[in-house]
Amino acid sequence: MAIPTPAKAVADIGVTGMAVMGSNLARNLARNGFKVAIHNRSAAKTEKVVKEHGDEGEFFPAESMADFVNALSAPRVAIIMVKAGPATDAVIDELASLMDPGDIIVDCGNSNWRDTVRREAAIRERGLHFVGSGVSGGEEGALNGPSIMPGGTPESYRRLGPMFEKISAHVDGVPCCTHVGPDGAGHFVKMVHNGIEYADMQLIAEAYDLMRKALGMSAAEIGKVFEEWNRGELDSYLIEITADVLQHVDPKTGKAFVDVVLDRASQKGTGAWTVQNAAEVGVPTTGIAEATFARSLSGSVPERQAGRGLPAGTEDVSVADPAAFIEDVRRALYASKMVAYSQGFELIRKASEENGWNVDLGAMARIWRGGCIIRAVFLNRITEAYERDPKLPLLLADPYFSGEIGKSVESWRRIVSFSALTGVPIPAFASSLAYYDGVRAAELPANLIQGQRDFFGAHTYKRVDREGTFHTLWSGDRSEIEE
Ligand SMILES: NC(=O)C1=CN([C@@H]2O[C@H](COP(=O)(O)OP(=O)(O)OC[C@H]3O[C@@H](n4cnc5c(N)ncnc54)[C@H](OP(=O)(O)O)[C@@H]3O)[C@@H](O)[C@H]2O)C=CC1
Numbered sequence: 169m170a171i172p173t174p175a176k177a178v179a180d181i182g183v184t185g186m187a188v189m190g191s192n193l194a195r196n197l198a199r200n201g202f203k204v205a206i207h208n209r210s211a212a213k214t215e216k217v218v219k220e221h222g223d224e225g226e227f228f229p230a231e232s233m234a235d236f237v238n239a240l241s242a243p244r245v246a247i248i249m250v251k252a253g254p255a256t257d258a259v260i261d262e263l264a265s266l267m268d269p270g271d272i273i274v275d276c277g278n279s280n281w282r283d284t285v286r287r288e289a290a291i292r293e294r295g296l297h298f299v300g301s302g303v304s305g306g307e308e309g310a311l312n313g314p315s316i317m318p319g320g321t322p323e324s325y326r327r328l329g330p331m332f333e334k335i336s337a338h339v340d341g342v343p344c345c346t347h348v349g350p351d352g353a354g355h356f357v358k359m360v361h362n363g364i365e366y367a368d369m370q371l372i373a374e375a376y377d378l379m380r381k382a383l384g385m386s387a388a389e390i391g392k393v394f395e396e397w398n399r400g401e402l403d404s405y406l407i408e409i410t411a412d413v414l415q416h417v418d419p420k421t422g423k424a425f426v427d428v429v430l431d432r433a434s435q436k437g438t439g440a441w442t443v444q445n446a447a448e449v450g451v452p453t454t455g456i457a458e459a460t461f462a463r464s465l466s467g468s469v470p471e472r473q474a475g476r477g478l479p480a481g482t483e484d485v486s487v488a489d490p491a492a493f494i495e496d497v498r499r500a501l502y503a504s505k506m507v508a509y510s511q512g513f514e515l516i517r518k519a520s521e522e523n524g525w526n527v528d529l530g531a532m533a534r535i536w537r538g539g540c541i542i543r544a545v546f547l548n549r550i551t552e553a554y555e556r557d558p559k560l561p562l563l564l565a566d567p568y569f570s571g572e573i574g575k576s577v578e579s580w581r582r583i584v585s586f587s588a589l590t591g592v593p594i595p596a597f598a599s600s601l602a603y604y605d606g607v608r609a610a611e612l613p614a615n616l617i618q619g620q621r622d623f624f625g626a627h628t629y630k631r632v633d634r635e636g637t638f639h640t641l642w643s644g645d646r647s648e649i650e651e
Pocket residue numbers: 185186187188189190208209210213249250251252254255256258259276277278279303304305306307
């Protein structure tokens with residue numbers, strides 16, 4: 169079936185890329201009363217949307233990109249929802265060549281924020297606006313209300329914002345969408361969202377592993393524990409779906425679903441990007457890094473095969489009180505989660521300062537309360553913390569968070585000790601505790617590292633008792649000189 173040419177300048181907004189995310193975003197816009205032009209490189213996907221969902225609102229399907237652009241009313245707003253990377257560049261080029269000054273191109277894919285900075289500058293040169301926008305919530309969120317993180321100019325947000333705010337998730341009547349900041353800010357924030365998503369998922373997986381290996385609980389029994397946890401301070405989408413996944417039974421074998429799934433976690437790259445960016449600006453996002461590397465380790469097949477016979481050196485520590493152990497795991501999970509979020513927000517703050525984005529951290533927590541994968545009741549506490557002190561240097565130092573960690577720290581230590589003695593790997597729990605002890609320490613052994621650096625490379629050091637920069641003549645008479 170050929171798609172007829174749509175009428176000109178009729179649509180409020182357009183979406184190109186009719187795979188899961190784009191088609192659902194287009195349907196969400198149409199269901200909310202917007203006239204939506206739709207397009208896909210291969211026309212079959214466009215036809216499918218019209219055939220299966222054409223009655224949900226006003227769609228203007230277009231076979232060619234030119235027809236798609238012509239169907240948009242001025243100033244035109246065209247959303248791109250295609251594979252990140254070169255595919256997105258190709259679509260941007262095609263769109264830009266057909267659009268007029270003042271029109272807005274919006275990339276809602278998981279693009280690297282540096283690509284967004286580059287694209288924004290190039291598109292601005294051509295008199296158009298370019299908005300790099302994070303969208304989270306998967307296919308269900310895209311359809312029923314995602315969390316949306318648009319960057320770009322305030323001018324483009326004035327045109328785009330009301331539509332995005334309307335289709336986003338709402339919590340307490342507040343939209344889960346706000347203008348994040350210029351050029352790459354939206355995609356940076358989305359990247360950190362995904363990094364936190366990795367950490368949260370890994371922590372949950374470690375909690376599951378502990379209950380499985382230390383208590384011998386079945387997947388379904390652990391699923392019930394997560395169901396219970398979801399009624400308290402851990403109440404979140406990821407805990408909710410974990411309870412569901414763990415209680416799911418494989419229809420082919422009748423076994424627990426997780427017991428028939430290969431233990432190799434995939435990744436598309438946003439976690440690794442977060443870690444790379446954190447390393448570049450010097451923010452220790454250890455929870456996200458451990459979560460990313462844990463996925464890499466799970467997929468390191470030859471290494472894991474070779475490592476299987478390595479000596480365990482473990483102690484057989486039996487758990488005397490399973491209920492108390494489960495409560496310790498819950499508290500350790502909550503404490504480690506606070507660390508991961510604190511580190512993620514620190515990364516956004518640092519990048520915002522370096523790039524002059526002026527990102528409102530409290531607002532980021534607010535727009536993550538609904539629609540996105542890391543949505544959680546706990547995000548209200550983060551918003552409140554930044555309302556108390558917008559310049560908060562460390563989320564963990566906020567009175568709510570320091571109080572909560574104080575209640576959990578003993579449980580956390582017991583769980584990390586248990587895992588060290590028994591050999592249950594919990595890298596995210598353990599590294600979060602190590603970070604916590606590092607950040608609260610009055611002194612760190614970095615003085616010795618400075619000494620070593622000065623010894624082998626004359627890299628100099630500062631003293632605790634005098635201003636200035638110093639070097640010791642290590643291969644000479646070991647006297648000290650001031651630089
Ligand atoms: N899936 C998810 O849960 C989430 C995905 N995202 C991001 O949203 C975007 C879309 O994701 P998703 O819906 O999963 O789809 P995919 O990432 O699988 O991309 C498929 C779409 O990209 C199009 N495409 C691929 N190459 C080209 C090209 N060279 N030129 C034009 N179009 C091309 C395809 O067209 P064709 O049909 O012709 O092949 C199809 O419409 C991605 O950037 C993804 O990272 C963001 C949040 C969540």
